[in-house]
Amino acid sequence: MRRGHDRPGRERRGPERRGLAALRPRGGLRTRLLVAFLVVSAISALITAALTFREARAAILDRTQDSAVHDLRAQLDSLAPDVPFPPTSRNLRDLALQLDRAGGSRGWRAGAAYEDGPLVTAKEGETLRVPGSLRRAVRERNTAAHQRLERGGEPWLAIGLPLDFSDGAKAGDRKAASGLAVYVTFSLKDEKADIAALVTAAQAGAVPALALAVVPALFAARRVLRPVRRLRTAAEQLSSGALDTRLDVSGNDELADLSRTFNSMAGALEKDDAELRRMEANARRFAADVSHELRTPLAAMTAVTEVLDEDANSGELPPETADAVRLISGETRKLARMVEDLMEISRFDAGAAALHLDGIDVAEAIRKTLQLRGWQGRVTAELPEGLRASLDPRRFDVIVANLVGNALRHGGEPVVVRAYAEEGLYGGEGGLVVEVADQGPGIPADVLPHVFDRFYKADAARARSDGSGLGLAITLENVRLHHGTLDAANSPEGGAVFTLTVPLRQASRAATEDV
Amino acid sequence: MTRVLLIEDDPAVQQGVTLALRRRGHEIEAAASGESGLFALERFRPDLVLLDLMLPGISGLEVCRRIRETRQIPIIILSARGDDIDMVVGLEAGADDYVVKPASGEVLEARIRAVLRRVVPRESPDGDAEAGGPEVHGELSVDRVALRVFKGGHEVVLAPSELKLLLFLCGAPGQVFSRQQLLEQVWEHSFYGDARLVDACVMRLRGKVEDDPRHPVYVQTVRGFGYRFGPL
Numbered sequence: 132m133r134r135g136h137d138r139p140g141r142e143r144r145g146p147e148r149r150g151l152a153a154l155r156p157r158g159g160l161r162t163r164l165l166v167a168f169l170v171v172s173a174i175s176a177l178i179t180a181a182l183t184f185r186e187a188r189a190a191i192l193d194r195t196q197d198s199a200v201h202d203l204r205a206q207l208d209s210l211a212p213d214v215p216f217p218p219t220s221r222n223l224r225d226l227a228l229q230l231d232r233a234g235g236s237r238g239w240r241a242g243a244a245y246e247d248g249p250l251v252t253a254k255e256g257e258t259l260r261v262p263g264s265l266r267r268a269v270r271e272r273n274t275a276a277h278q279r280l281e282r283g284g285e286p287w288l289a290i291g292l293p294l295d296f297s298d299g300a301k302a303g304d305r306k307a308a309s310g311l312a313v314y315v316t317f318s319l320k321d322e323k324a325d326i327a328a329l330v331t332a333a334q335a336g337a338v339p340a341l342a343l344a345v346v347p348a349l350f351a352a353r354r355v356l357r358p359v360r361r362l363r364t365a366a367e368q369l370s371s372g373a374l375d376t377r378l379d380v381s382g383n384d385e386l387a388d389l390s391r392t393f394n395s396m397a398g399a400l401e402k403d404d405a406e407l408r409r410m411e412a413n414a415r416r417f418a419a420d421v422s423h424e425l426r427t428p429l430a431a432m433t434a435v436t437e438v439l440d441e442d443a444n445s446g447e448l449p450p451e452t453a454d455a456v457r458l459i460s461g462e463t464r465k466l467a468r469m470v471e472d473l474m475e476i477s478r479f480d481a482g483a484a485a486l487h488l489d490g491i492d493v494a495e496a497i498r499k500t501l502q503l504r505g506w507q508g509r510v511t512a513e514l515p516e517g518l519r520a521s522l523d524p525r526r527f528d529v530i531v532a533n534l535v536g537n538a539l540r541h542g543g544e545p546v547v548v549r550a551y552a553e554e555g556l557y558g559g560e561g562g563l564v565v566e567v568a569d570q571g572p573g574i575p576a577d578v579l580p581h582v583f584d585r586f587y588k589a590d591a592a593r594a595r596s597d598g599s600g601l602g603l604a605i606t607l608e609n610v611r612l613h614h615g616t617l618d619a620a621n622s623p624e625g626g627a628v629f630t631l632t633v634p635l636r637q638a639s640r641a642a643t644e645d646v
Numbered sequence: 647m648t649r650v651l652l653i654e655d656d657p658a659v660q661q662g663v664t665l666a667l668r669r670r671g672h673e674i675e676a677a678a679s680g681e682s683g684l685f686a687l688e689r690f691r692p693d694l695v696l697l698d699l700m701l702p703g704i705s706g707l708e709v710c711r712r713i714r715e716t717r718q719i720p721i722i723i724l725s726a727r728g729d730d731i732d733m734v735v736g737l738e739a740g741a742d743d744y745v746v747k748p749a750s751g752e753v754l755e756a757r758i759r760a761v762l763r764r765v766v767p768r769e770s771p772d773g774d775a776e777a778g779g780p781e782v783h784g785e786l787s788v789d790r791v792a793l794r795v796f797k798g799g800h801e802v803v804l805a806p807s808e809l810k811l812l813l814f815l816c817g818a819p820g821q822v823f824s825r826q827q828l829l830e831q832v833w834e835h836s837f838y839g840d841a842r843l844v845d846a847c848v849m850r851l852r853g854k855v856e857d858d859p860r861h862p863v864y865v866q867t868v869r870g871f872g873y874r875f876g877p878l
Contacts, residue, residue, distance in 0.1 A: 426726055426747055427656050433748035434662035438669050467748050489825055489841055490870035499826075499837040521870065524826055528838040 160359065161352045168348035169341065176340055180333040188326050192279075195322050196288065199237060199315070200275050203292050206233045207313055211294050218243075218311060223251035230313060239317035246310045261314045265291050269312050279319070286319040358386040362393060374401040419477035425470050433467050436460040465599075472601040476585065479608040486523045486612050488637055493518045493550055493563060500531045501548075510535055513549045520563045520635045526609040533606040534567040534629050542569025542627055557634040562615075565631040573621040582619045583607045613637065648758060651692035652676045653683035653709060654724065655701050659747070663696065663724075666751030672758075680704035684712060694720045694758060699736055707739050714740035720761040720806045724749070737846035742807035743833060744843070760834035761806060764793055783816055784878045786855060786864060797855060807832070808851045811844075815865060815875035824872035848873060 210229050214222055223243040230241035231253045242250040242259035244266070252259045260282075268276040269291035277290045294311040361378060368376040376397055378390040439460040443453040478484045494514035501507050531548070538546040549566045556562030574582060581587045586600040610617040615633030622628045650672050654660045657678075664674045675690040677683035680701045687695070695713060699706035710721055723736045723744035733744055742761050745754060780789040780796075787796040793809060795802045804812065810832050815823070823831070825841035833843060848867075852859040866874055 423726070428658060430726070430747035430749070431656070431658035431662035433750050434659070434666040434754070435751070437751045438665055441669070464750075470748075487841055489872075491824065491826065496826075496837075503836055503838070519870075525838045525840065 164352040165348050172344040176337045187329050196277050228253035239315040241315045243313045261289050289316040415480045422470050422473040429467050432463045469599040472599040488521045490521050491524050493520050500528045510546045521637045530606050530609050533602045538567050538569035542571030561635040562632050563635050568628045570626045574627045648672045649692045650674050650694050652696045654698040680709040696722050698724050710739040802854050807847050819876045822868045822871050822874040
């Protein structure tokens, strides 16, 4: 009760803030950490794979070329001595045929050419397609050359090899181009398959590796986020009023620093709060104690006010004494009323005000209130017959009496009290609305926000009125105790209107409905 | 003229109340503690006791209980604390009414008069109950003339407020009365008196007349409305 009373704002803000957090994707930081981790893993895996692939591909191709060139040279070296010089086209065809046969597993197709002559293959009419650039390179540089080509969507390799005289039959000392060159072309299909297998292997490796990387990424994210989550929970607890919330600090990282700062902040808050509460409680206890101490002498004085009145009006006292006696008697009554109001306010402040609910007839209750104070003639009442509400009868009387009394004192007659039920209020349970309107000058705009303040006097010149200055403050507290609202406003037709709204049924919240 | 015993320790309050009541023609005997109050009870033989709850020595509550053990005279508590649990406990101890300090002589006078009235003025006096001897309600026999109540042949000793409440309720069996109505009619309080007075008195009355006070037959609760007598 006390906490709810002291800090309604805080309690109200709590769920709202949680609602905002829920709008953001849950674990946003975690997702981001996870994604970053995976991106880094993917990039490194990709780069590694790409480099490996490139190296492996080059190695495969180089080896194929080298071994092909080597084979070709070996064949040529063994066949060349049988080739007469200058060779005829027939000689060239024989050479190509023999080279074709020797191609073995590689299955190459060979051709031979002399000087700028046509490229002669094993079978007449067949052509060996060798790029001109390759032939030019072989002739001009007189060295083995190779070129990769695309044929029918497949990679092919063409190799050209010139024949030297360096160690041939017609050997001279110097190395010299013989003018004879042989060419072979063959498919790199097998090699391509090997390389493709490499790519598949790289893929097959990278995908599970990435999937596996999720696990350590999750763990890492958890580790980083656990303190963050703890911090958030603690902050929420703190903001919902648990000022003794503290975090366990371990380690020396930034999050530990943050936790330490959080703890010292919570400590400072708690200390200030405790200090504030102590001062508040002291002030309240003081007011309550003073009121209570005033009560006993007032009890003695109040008991004899009538004796004083009687004697003052008997005409037996000197006129001045009679006036003085009347003054004392009148002020004693006011003082007693003021102390009562102070006591009542202290009870609200201490959270000791209890609601004693009873089912009452609203019209009857309001009529009794007016009747009890002799206000029937001065107040017009528009009341619904047969409307029952669960209220604290004594407190409801205080509310209505204070509102009407205030209207009679500060507003202008006729004062109108209107009560009616409004179905839609309080989650369909229905509310009781009571309006008290007067025909006075209304409430000045600068006073309106303060009408329910304690001891607030609207007019400094009229510093003392009949009331204690606590009437409307007590009224508001009584309304709040009923879980209702009280508004002050000016009617468009002039005059002040106080509107009271309370739930018709308090059953769910009732503390003392019945015996 | 009423003989009032005032048990109050504060001399100023004692003097003020004495002054006010004497002026109204009552005879007052004041006692400053529970012990002297109980002693004065024997000697002074008051018609009514005005009792402060916070007393030196034995407490007002204990005084209230001890008086009730032997006498059924009206007791009015004069309490300095309107919100105190003491008040409810005091009512449960058998007091008939209470007045919160400070109270004017007028208020005290009205309460004293109300408590001393033995019967509630009937709203529609048809007279036949008065003439027709004891009324019988189940095991209860209520004699409105002698102001005595019997249950199963044995007399039930009731405090003045309990008797008045029972007489009022069983005067209209089956009719529901709200707490406010009972406060007005039986205690002559304003409509807005403290309903705890009614509840405490009902509890005490049930304790004396019901077989099982937790499942009352004679004085029944009508939730959200109040109390009624029967139906049996």
